[in-house]
Amino acid sequence: MPTPSPSKATTVLLAITVCMLVASPAFAESQARIVRLSDVQGSVQIDKNNGAGFESAFVNLPITQGTQVRTGDRGRAEVEFEDGSSLRLTPNTTVEFSKLALSDSGKRVSEVHLVQGMAYVNWLGKDDLALNFSQEKLAIDRSAHLRVDTSNQVANLAVFKGNVDVDGPNGKLSLEKKKNASFEVAENDKSTVTNKIQEAPLDSWDKEASSYHDEYAKNNSNSPYGYGLADLNYYGAYTSVPGYGMMWQPYFTGVGWDPFMDGAWGFYPGYGYMFASAYPWGWLPYRYGTWAFVPGFGWGWQPGMWNTFVTVPRYIPTSATHVTALTPPSAGTVRTVSVGRVGVASPVMPPTARVSAGSAGMGIPRGSIDNMNHLNHQVVKSGFAEVRPAPQFAATPAARSSAAARSGGYPAAGSSAPASRGASPGTSSMGHSAPASHGSGGGGTVHH
Numbered sequence: 001m002p003t004p005s006p007s008k009a010t011t012v013l014l015a016i017t018v019c020m021l022v023a024s025p026a027f028a029e030s031q032a033r034i035v036r037l038s039d040v041q042g043s044v045q046i047d048k049n050n051g052a053g054f055e056s057a058f059v060n061l062p063i064t065q066g067t068q069v070r071t072g073d074r075g076r077a078e079v080e081f082e083d084g085s086s087l088r089l090t091p092n093t094t095v096e097f098s099k100l101a102l103s104d105s106g107k108r109v110s111e112v113h114l115v116q117g118m119a120y121v122n123w124l125g126k127d128d129l130a131l132n133f134s135q136e137k138l139a140i141d142r143s144a145h146l147r148v149d150t151s152n153q154v155a156n157l158a159v160f161k162g163n164v165d166v167d168g169p170n171g172k173l174s175l176e177k178k179k180n181a182s183f184e185v186a187e188n189d190k191s192t193v194t195n196k197i198q199e200a201p202l203d204s205w206d207k208e209a210s211s212y213h214d215e216y217a218k219n220n221s222n223s224p225y226g227y228g229l230a231d232l233n234y235y236g237a238y239t240s241v242p243g244y245g246m247m248w249q250p251y252f253t254g255v256g257w258d259p260f261m262d263g264a265w266g267f268y269p270g271y272g273y274m275f276a277s278a279y280p281w282g283w284l285p286y287r288y289g290t291w292a293f294v295p296g297f298g299w300g301w302q303p304g305m306w307n308t309f310v311t312v313p314r315y316i317p318t319s320a321t322h323v324t325a326l327t328p329p330s331a332g333t334v335r336t337v338s339v340g341r342v343g344v345a346s347p348v349m350p351p352t353a354r355v356s357a358g359s360a361g362m363g364i365p366r367g368s369i370d371n372m373n374h375l376n377h378q379v380v381k382s383g384f385a386e387v388r389p390a391p392q393f394a395a396t397p398a399a400r401s402s403a404a405a406r407s408g409g410y411p412a413a414g415s416s417a418p419a420s421r422g423a424s425p426g427t428s429s430m431g432h433s434a435p436a437s438h439g440s441g442g443g444g445t446v447h448h
Helices: 006-022 203-216 229-235 372-382 397-406 418-423
Strands: 035-041 044-047 068-071 076-080 086-089 094-102 108-123 128-133 136-140 144-150 154-161 164-168 171-175 179-184 190-194 236-241 245-250 263-268 272-277 290-294 298-302 308-310 337-339 353-356 384-387 429-431 445-447
Touching: 035 044, 068 076, 068 086, 086 203, 108 203, 128 144, 136 154, 144 203, 154 164, 171 179, 171 190, 203 229, 203 397, 229 236, 353 372, 372 384
Parallel strands: 108 128
Antiparallel strands: 035 076, 044 068, 068 094, 076 086, 086 108, 094 108, 108 144, 128 136, 136 164, 144 154, 154 179, 164 171, 179 190, 236 245, 245 298, 263 272, 263 337, 290 298, 308 445, 353 384, 384 429
């Protein structure tokens, strides 16, 4: 395939990098950290601590120290930390990220306040987490999986995996796996420990989400970070491109697609404007590495530059195709400003959906279709494919196991067998369509 000169591309990339480092704001050398709002379903709001109050949240919005996230009656959300640990919020839940910092030794330290509602924590144990609820402070410095809920009357802590320590008005409480502790708010958080964990309605959602991350984040050799990794592996693939090395490209791209045509700009005190991609995989490629357009291949992402977190994605300027300009809102704009489409998933799935070239995975729930690579080949060949959407995580091992258990070892009614979905992921028809055609530079950086 025809490719630009590698030496020329390298020279341009080095020039961009030097300019970005020179322009880096003062906070780049601070101990500030930024984590990812990795899943948004239904009504979810965010307060970025910039004076604008709560506003609608979109997937991939950065979360900084002081940010609050809350879910509505049918809202769910997930937050990913750098090592791949996750915090999941059920409906009517509010959390505040009280601290996102680095210790003097360089260890990442996170403190989260569960103001109300229920949250799941799947902590991998590489970093430290303090989770505050009611009058209790839960300290986690090892691998643990748990559920916690709090209200004006009672708080509950259920430990699925690992051992945790809780400090409160009545001293320290050590809780082992498969145990539950209840705290009576009216009695100064007097605790009662039981050996039985009562199942909650969204335990299956949490289990399937964990299974999704375990399945698609394993065998990581391209990134030192875990956040966004599962989505990268689910929604796209790496290819060796002559002159560029290994490049990652999302499935379902097409003529006229570029990485910056759909997303949102958010203003964060101390950071300025940050661009958030609308695509479900759109975290790592917009925070590290560089985008490049290769004739005959399209847009691809080159992983790397892992020591520098960018607030505006990097790319190599090109005259070979039109690219959406990365232009922040005018100074003084504090509310989130959308560009093209934004990433919000509906909890209600339509009976059929069309996957078109140029959609780049938008509209496909995480883990809902097995063997995305096969579906991508169908779309490349025919322009689009119509599929019967499955619920989020329906193709994960945990969901398959649950479905088989409910139906005595056979797929549940209305669902496809895993082998069938892998061979032809719910495709009902295919045809040709012309992808919509959409119309530079890098931005500020944060050093970890």
